[in-house]
Amino acid sequence: ETSRLHVCCVAKSAQAVLRCLPESDGFSSCQDLLAHSILRIAIWIVGIIALIGNSYVGIWRLQRNINTVNSFLVGQLAIADFFMGIYLIIIGSADAYYRDNYSDHEYFWRHSFMCKIAGFLATYSSEMSVFILTCITTDRFICIVFPHSKSKITLKLAKTIVIGGWAIFAIILAIPLISISYFDDFYSRSSVCLPLVIGEVKTDHSSWLYSVIAISLTNLIACLYILGAYIAIFVRLHQSKKALHKSSSKQDNVVTRNMVMIVGTDLCCWIPIIVITMLSLAGIHIDKRAFAWIAVFVLPLNSAVNPLLYTMSLTVFRKSIGPASSGIIDVGQKPRRKSMMPFFSASTQSTGF
Numbered sequence: 001e002t003s004r005l006h007v008c009c010v011a012k013s014a015q016a017v018l019r020c021l022p023e024s025d026g027f028s029s030c031q032d033l034l035a036h037s038i039l040r041i042a043i044w045i046v047g048i049i050a051l052i053g054n055s056y057v058g059i060w061r062l063q064r065n066i067n068t069v070n071s072f073l074v075g076q077l078a079i080a081d082f083f084m085g086i087y088l089i090i091i092g093s094a095d096a097y098y099r100d101n102y103s104d105h106e107y108f109w110r111h112s113f114m115c116k117i118a119g120f121l122a123t124y125s126s127e128m129s130v131f132i133l134t135c136i137t138t139d140r141f142i143c144i145v146f147p148h149s150k151s152k153i154t155l156k157l158a159k160t161i162v163i164g165g166w167a168i169f170a171i172i173l174a175i176p177l178i179s180i181s182y183f184d185d186f187y188s189r190s191s192v193c194l195p196l197v198i199g200e201v202k203t204d205h206s207s208w209l210y211s212v213i214a215i216s217l218t219n220l221i222a223c224l225y226i227l228g229a230y231i232a233i234f235v236r237l238h239q240s241k242k243a244l245h246k247s248s249s250k251q252d253n254v255v256t257r258n259m260v261m262i263v264g265t266d267l268c269c270w271i272p273i274i275v276i277t278m279l280s281l282a283g284i285h286i287d288k289r290a291f292a293w294i295a296v297f298v299l300p301l302n303s304a305v306n307p308l309l310y311t312m313s314l315t316v317f318r319k320s321i322g323p324a325s326s327g328i329i330d331v332g333q334k335p336r337r338k339s340m341m342p343f344f345s346a347s348t349q350s351t352g353f
Contacts, residue, residue: 009030027039027190027191027192027288027295027296028102028106028191029102030103031100031101031103032098032099032100032102033091033094033095033098033099033191033192034092034095034192034296039292039293040092040095042296042297043091043092044089044092046088046296046301046304047085047087047088048085049085049304050082050084050085050300051082051086051089053081053308054078054081054306054307057074057075057077057078058075058082061074061075062075067155069154069155069158070136070139072155072159072162073158074136076128076162077129077132077133077136078306080125080128081125081129081303081304081307082125083121083122083124083125083128084122084125087118087121087122087125087300090118090121091118091193094109094118102191109191110191115187115188115193116187116188118187118192118193119186119188119193119194120173120174120187123173123195124169124173125303126215126219126269126299126302127169127173127218128165128166128169129302129303129306130218130222130223130266130270131222132162133222133226133266133302134225135153135161135162135165137225137226137229138153139153140233141229141233144236145232145233145236172214173214176195176207176210182207183207183210184207185207186207186210192296194295195207195215196211196215196216196273196277196295197211197277197280212277212281216273216274219270219274220270220274223266223267223270223274226263226266226267227263227267230263261309265302265306265309266302268298269298269301270299272294272298273294273295273298273299276290276294
């Protein structure tokens with residue numbers, strides 16, 4: 001047993017041992033940081049899509065200068081998801097740089113400042129993305145389930161909450177960057193610099209508990225809340241439509257489709273990670289290669305898909321229902337229609353689906 005992958009790679013190549021520890025983390029091999037060519041291609045594709053897509057969202061929002069709660073939250077979501085794109089490009093670039101001789105530089109890379117910054121960006125992005133999605137869900141939940149409530153999320157309150165979120169998560173995730181023994185290897189658990197619990201839990205490294213509470217448990221609670229809130233939204237919309245004796249319209253189908261996609265992508269990103277983490281904590285063996293594929297393909301999925309769900313699909317939606325209602329799609333945007341508008345139409349249009 002050794003502390004470095006390089007020694008094991010040399011021993012295996014010389015056929016001096018049958019089994020040597022540490023084994024590969026599932027992402028890398030003795031030759032490459034990303035062992036599989038599909039992973040290399042995927043990380044660049046998702047990274048570029050996240051960068052371009054979220055840049056488009058930011059420019060799209062700035063050009064329209066819409067001062068609404070929904071527009072502000074979606075803009076902040078684009079910033080958070082943009083960081084994930086940067087992380088993916090950093091990992092892809094490191095893989096290209098260390099190609100064919102990764103094991104010689106494995107220890108240096110995992111403990112380098114660049115790897116720690118990459119891990120910080122990925123975790124900061126995912127945590128803020130989930131946090132802002134929770135804020136968006138809360139805003140839509142109040143507008144639809146309690147349409148006459150005076151306790152609305154104002155633009156000022158939304159800014160305060162999001163700025164506070166940026167600050168709190170920055171502190172929580174920057175603390176492990178400090179050189180103290182508790183956080184040894186926090187961002188160096190794997191070659192892709194993710195601080196997630198993978199495989200056997202090393203109880204002598206107590207930072208695993210910090211990772212589980214700050215990342216996995218927090219996101220589990222957020223995912224369950226988002227799921228519950230959208231179920232309540234869907235039920236409320238269905239009840240209102242039934243009370244008005246209305247059949248499903250094109251707009252209703254758009255709302256339902258977007259709701260399913262929003263909840264589905266969010267749950268698909270985090271539930272597999274959370275399940276694997278819990279199984280690892282329970283001592284159940286999980287193939288590290290399975291985790292590697294999930295981390296590269298699934299974890300960054302929201303960052304690439306969110307621009308489509310929250311801005312690009314909204315553009316198509318506006319075109320499909322005409323210019324007359326384009327002014328009431330974003331939450332909080334005025335003027336709203338002054339009439340005895342059916343609840344279903346008013347609530348769905350005002351939420352930004």
